[in-house]
Amino acid sequence: MTLSPLRVLLADDDPALRYGLGVQLGRWGYDPIICADGTTAREVLHGDAPPQLAILDWSMPGADGLTLCREIRAIEALSTTYVIMLTAHDTVDDMVEGLSGGADEYIVKPFDWNVLRARLKIGARIASLQQSLAARVVELQNALTMVKQLSGLLPICSYCKKIRRDGNYWQQLETYLSEHSEAQFSHGVCPECFETARQEFGF
Numbered sequence: 001m002t003l004s005p006l007r008v009l010l011a012d013d014d015p016a017l018r019y020g021l022g023v024q025l026g027r028w029g030y031d032p033i034i035c036a037d038g039t040t041a042r043e044v045l046h047g048d049a050p051p052q053l054a055i056l057d058w059s060m061p062g063a064d065g066l067t068l069c070r071e072i073r074a075i076e077a078l079s080t081t082y083v084i085m086l087t088a089h090d091t092v093d094d095m096v097e098g099l100s101g102g103a104d105e106y107i108v109k110p111f112d113w114n115v116l117r118a119r120l121k122i123g124a125r126i127a128s129l130q131q132s133l134a135a136r137v138v139e140l141q142n143a144l145t146m147v148k149q150l151s152g153l154l155p156i157c158s159y160c161k162k163i164r165r166d167g168n169y170w171q172q173l174e175t176y177l178s179e180h181s182e183a184q185f186s187h188g189v190c191p192e193c194f195e196t197a198r199q200e201f202g203f
Contacts, residue, residue, distance in 0.1 A: 005031040006124050007051035011041035011068070012086070013060040017109075021055070028117055038063025042071070050078055052127035053120065058087035058098065066101045073102035080130040082123035086111065 008030045012018050018034050025032040033051055035041040039062030044050065054072070056065035063071075065085055072078045085103040087094070098106045104126075105119045156162065 005029055007031045007033055009033045009044055009051045009054040011035040012057040037061045038068055053082045053123045055084045055086050058089050069102040082127050084119055
C-alpha cells in the first residue's frame with residue numbers, strides 16, 4: 001500500500017521563500033499547503049483535514065505565527081500539530097516566547113536547509129506516533145465500553161438461560177457473549193448434565 005505524502009502547512013508572506021520552500025518540501029516527499037498570510041493559514045487549520053505539520057512565520061498579515069501557534073494548542077483537534085516557527089526574530093527572548101507559545105521548533109532566518117529538513121523528519125515521526133497513540137486510545141475506550149456492557153446487570157431466563165436484550169428480544173447466552181466480546185465457544189456436556197441425560201434416556 002502506498003502512503004500519501006504527509007501534508008505540511010507553510011505560512012509566510014515572503015513570496016520568494018514560499019516558492020523555494022514549497023519546491024523543497026515537494027522534493028523531500030511532503031505535500032505542501034502554501035499560504036501567504038495568517039488568515040488563510042487559519043482557514044486551512046480549521047478545515048476538515050488539518051495538516052499534521054505546520055511551518056509558520058512569526059510576522060505576517062492576518063494573524064501572526066505566534067497567535068496561530070497559541071490557537072493550535074488551545075484547540076483539542078489541533079493540539080498534536082507539530083509546529084516549526086520559522087522567523088527573523090532572533091533574540092533569546094523571542095525564542096523563549098515562541099516556544100512558550102507552543103512552537104515545537106524555533107528556527108531563525110536565514111536558515112540551513114539541511115537543519116530544516118532534519119527538523120521536519122523529527123516532526124513527521126512525532127506526528128505519526130501521536131496518531132498511532134490516538135488510535136490506541138480509541139481502541140481502549142471501545143474495549144472499556146464493551147467491558148462495562150458485560151459487567152452490567154443482564155436479565156437472564158432462569159430456565160433456558162437466554163439473555164434479554166433491548167426490545168424484549170431474547171438471545172442465547174453464547175450468541176450474546178460472542179457479539180459483545182472476542183470469546184469463542186466450543187460445546188460439550190458437563191458431568192451433571194451427562195448423568196441427567198443418561199438417566200432420562202437410559203443409555
